[in-house]
Amino acid sequence: MALLAALAAGACADNGSADASARVGKPAKVDPADFVKKIDNPYLPLAPGTKLHYKGVTKDGPQEDLVEVTHRTKKILGVRTVVVRDTATERGKVVEVTDDWYAQDRKGNVWYFGEDSKTIKNGKVTSTEGSWEAGRKGARPGIVMKAHPKPGDKYRQEHAKGVAEDRAEVLSTDARVSVPYGTFRDVLKTKDDSPLEPELVENKFYAKGVGSVREVAVKGEKDELELVKVDKPRPHSPQR
Template sequence: MRLSHLTAVLLLVAAGVTACGDSSPNDAAPNDGSTPTRAEVPDASSFTTVIDNPFMPWTPGAVYTYEGGAERITVEVTDDTREVMGVTTVVVHDTVSESGKVVEDTYDWYAQDADGNVWYFGEDSKEIADGKTTSTEGSWEAGVDGAQPGIAMEADPQVGDYYYQEFYEGHAVDTGEVLALDEHVDVPLGSYDDCLRTEDVNPLDTSVVEDKFYAPGIGLVLETGVKGSDERSELVEFAPGD
């Protein structure tokens, strides 16, 4: 994931992200879609590495494989943890390959709060060409250079919810909006009902809009470009883990 953070106090208020508090993203009144939800980051002691949100169940050992165009994406929930902002997070390893060669290698950090919201605390991301790292631009860590964690998946998503997923000024900003809770999705691995559909936008580049579909008990099963891209990435293999 990619995220951006605003360091100035007034911009933080406008973005609705603060460094302390215990409210969930759904505590805020529904908005009109123009401003992301004001989600406060809970106290570090309220987080857990047991991530069992039905739309993002990061079970250690689980492996998701997606294919789209020339890309093959492998997402593995590891047994490793990393402390970020005093929170012990789960490390998820994500690789993108083209023609059998890895072109992007990323370690993402997640934790779940007491309400069941899954928070995203950053990533160590490398773009690779000919076996060599060419860029780490997408990397960020919550609490460093003003970056703050964002909501990767709400505990109780409702149509119209609009929230920051990533927030690090000038480098990585992503927002998610809940579009539907009852989608039917067909991918090579199978058919899924009652899927959550979100629309993801990077405010730094609104020319590209993606929709993501999450199946209960599985997680992400389909990602499609709806503006500025016609890419489609589908779940083709899934190992549920421990």
């Protein structure tokens, strides 16, 4: 799963109904009229042209991750989603490229509509495992970031049975985190896992106005990624 394709909850147009949907584990229906063009949730702002650079380590060694909020869009279930490309490299070689699809509703919840993930070895695609798209094969979207997260919130992030079933729990909204890019307070901290991989658990940290700044495995693998640089969009970047 890509870095920012973090976890999406059983979604709905307002925050309260999203909570209810998540509790029963059922995804809500999608109404394109409930969505807006701009993704400006404080914990996950996705302005086209933004590039976030991460460095860290995985079980396979040092890794770098580039997350690019593109100017491209993709219509899914009638909703215009923003395409975010995540490129992971190890020792200078690309090992995974993922396009993630996000959209924000009128209440400020950021929905996750799926991903096109490609594992690459020696320049060739060797696997598309984990790929899914809402509306296909029974998959439904979820919420990757709530409008008003609070400690104790638990929610499903993906609804693709047997393929992608990530979920999250909000642990804190007042964490303090230091990464190469800077020191942040009032950070949102989540616990992320999946019933498909019960042996793995991660903590993720989101800073207001920036997005994801750190993720670290706390059970299973020893993976860790930290934000080292942000390239902000140019003032007059064209919108498509």
